[in-house]
Amino acid sequence: MIRYIAGALVLIVLSISAVDSRTLGDDVLKLPSEVSNFIHGSSSSDNDDDAVGTRWAVLIAGSNGYYNYRHQADVCHAYQTLKNGGLKDENIIVFMYDDIAFDEQNPRPGVIINNPLGQDVYAGVPKDYTGENVNVNNFFAVLLGNKTDLTGGSGKVVNSGPDDHIFVYYTDHGGPGVLGMPTYPNMYAYDLIDVLKKKHASGTYKSFVFYLEACESGSIFEGLLPKGLNIYATTASNAVESSWGYYCPGEYPSLPSEYDTCLGDLYSIAWLEDSDLHNLRTESLKQQYKVVKERTINKDLPYGSHVMEYGNSELSVQHLYMYMGTNPSNDNMSFVEDNSLPINSMAVNQRDADLIHFWHKFRRAPEGSPKKMKAQKQFLDMMSHRMHIDNSIPLIGKLLFGFEKGAEVLKSVRPSGEPLVDDWECLKTMVRTYETQCGSLSQYGMKHMRSLANICNAGISKEMMAEASAQACVTIPTGSWSSLHRGLSA
Ligand SMILES: *[C@@H]1O[C@H](CO)[C@@H](O)[C@H](O)[C@H]1NC(C)=O
Ligand SMILES: *[C@@H]1O[C@H](CO)[C@@H](O)[C@H](O)[C@H]1NC(C)=O
Numbered sequence: 280m281i282r283y284i285a286g287a288l289v290l291i292v293l294s295i296s297a298v299d300s301r302t303l304g305d306d307v308l309k310l311p312s313e314v315s316n317f318i319h320g321s322s323s324s325d326n327d328d329d330a331v332g333t334r335w336a337v338l339i340a341g342s343n344g345y346y347n348y349r350h351q352a353d354v355c356h357a358y359q360t361l362k363n364g365g366l367k368d369e370n371i372i373v374f375m376y377d378d379i380a381f382d383e384q385n386p387r388p389g390v391i392i393n394n395p396l397g398q399d400v401y402a403g404v405p406k407d408y409t410g411e412n413v414n415v416n417n418f419f420a421v422l423l424g425n426k427t428d429l430t431g432g433s434g435k436v437v438n439s440g441p442d443d444h445i446f447v448y449y450t451d452h453g454g455p456g457v458l459g460m461p462t463y464p465n466m467y468a469y470d471l472i473d474v475l476k477k478k479h480a481s482g483t484y485k486s487f488v489f490y491l492e493a494c495e496s497g498s499i500f501e502g503l504l505p506k507g508l509n510i511y512a513t514t515a516s517n518a519v520e521s522s523w524g525y526y527c528p529g530e531y532p533s534l535p536s537e538y539d540t541c542l543g544d545l546y547s548i549a550w551l552e553d554s555d556l557h558n559l560r561t562e563s564l565k566q567q568y569k570v571v572k573e574r575t576i577n578k579d580l581p582y583g584s585h586v587m588e589y590g591n592s593e594l595s596v597q598h599l600y601m602y603m604g605t606n607p608s609n610d611n612m613s614f615v616e617d618n619s620l621p622i623n624s625m626a627v628n629q630r631d632a633d634l635i636h637f638w639h640k641f642r643r644a645p646e647g648s649p650k651k652m653k654a655q656k657q658f659l660d661m662m663s664h665r666m667h668i669d670n671s672i673p674l675i676g677k678l679l680f681g682f683e684k685g686a687e688v689l690k691s692v693r694p695s696g697e698p699l700v701d702d703w704e705c706l707k708t709m710v711r712t713y714e715t716q717c718g719s720l721s722q723y724g725m726k727h728m729r730s731l732a733n734i735c736n737a738g739i740s741k742e743m744m745a746e747a748s749a750q751a752c753v754t755i756p757t758g759s760w761s762s763l764h765r766g767l768s769a
Contacts, residue, residue: 332442341451343376364604386537453493454725469703500589515546516584523626559605562614565595664760689730700732710769716748718761
């Protein structure tokens with residue numbers, strides 16, 4: 280086993296250094312100062328934006344842990360962008376675990392940055408829902424404006440009316456049909472869509488925009504989000520691919536040397552940095568979608584993903600101003616197709632960002648130090664957890680469907696436009712059954728959600744799944760990632 284892990288470690292190191300050696304293009308930031316005169320004096324652009332109605336925003340980071348620094352950094356940055364845009368604190372509701380700024384590993388205590396050259400984005404962020412209060416139940420209660428359903432937190436909810444505009448931004452790990460939460464259970468697509476339907480039925484918004492960053496995030500809306508809800512959603516990736524961490528250790532542009540964790544995510548910083556640059560009265564949702572799509576595909580896959588749009592795309596002609604306001608100091612920065620951000624540099628697969636973090640910690644710790652031992656253990660724990668998950672799921676497939684057909688059934692992807700699974704309760708049952716026998720899927724294991732969905736789609740019963748899982752996993756591995764101390768994830 281140890282030898283196997285050492286082999287895997289060598290492979291990982293090789294792939295990391297392969298990533299290191301890639302070079303970037305020479306695109307540069309182009310500011311539109313020369314177009315400012317042309318723009319100045321034009322006011323035709325903002326007359327479709329709200330004369331009435333309040334802008335509401337819900338921002339949520341679904342992770343915790345210093346190795347997931349980037350998700351909370353994205354959310355803090357989003358808060359600053361909206362605040363600069365003129366939204367009021369009473370209308371911005373923030374969910375973040377809040378364990379980053381003062382983590383002992385943070386080289387700048389009390390400061391969070393979302394860009395290598397970036398300013399602090401942590402100061403002033405409202406701590407509406409932190410720690411254990413970042414959970415699905417509170418998130419849904421906030422969206423629905425239902426105070427009686429809250430447990431803990433500031434009590435702020437989206438208390439919106441029929442003329443209002445709502446913007447929701449989520450960032451974290453995910454998997455097909457599921458989004459991570461720092462406190463279990465995770466959020467399932469079907470339940471989220473159900474809440475959006477209820478919100479719509481309550482008649483408490485005019486239009487609604489949802490920006491979503493997670494692996495396989497397209498699967499959250501694919502075949503599920505009806506156009507009639509008047510919601511426009513964009514996602515960091517399609518239903519079958521990873522999303523990407525960005526501003527990561529060892530990549531270009533390089534981080535301040537004291538950082539060993541990714542500072543942002545590619546789709547997230549693409550929309551945030553674009554919004555920070557422009558007069559948002561002049562930029563439509565559709566234009567931002569295109570800019571973000573181009574940046575997030577990152578020229579040459581596989582170091583990028585396909586940004587997708589779902590729901591009512593007619594809303595995308597609206598200006599960003601309707602949801603984000605606009606920073607008065609950008610008044611002369613009108614959006615034109617060519618003044619957007621650079622497309623360059625390296626991203627790290629969302630699911631490998633933690634490995635890179637632990638690897639950097641290991642590499643940088645003094646030889647023979649307790650720190651080095653600890654970092655090595657963290658890295659090896661992560662690797663062995665991954666191997667356990669990546670081995671046990673396919674084995675269950677073989678036990679259920681036969682040696683030949685197992686992989687084929689587990690890996691099959693439904694045609695685009697169809698949801699991942701028909702019976703979402705079955706999917707949750709399969710997750711619980713697996714975890715009871717084999718240990719926690721944890722954030723990495725969300726990757727295999729499609730296999731579990733396909734087990735449901737094939738009509739396998741809970742009892743058959745329990746039997747196959749028991750055969751595949753004799754015991755629950757002892758490492759912290761497999762441990763069920765946080766409960767079942769579904
Ligand atoms: C709010 O939540 C409570 C508790 O779950 C529930 O009983 C009530 O029906 C909800 N109210 C609305 C308006 O949805
Ligand atoms: C925008 O340009 C006008 C005219 O050049 C100038 O008077 C104004 O101060 C500028 N606004 C900002 C925010 O830079």
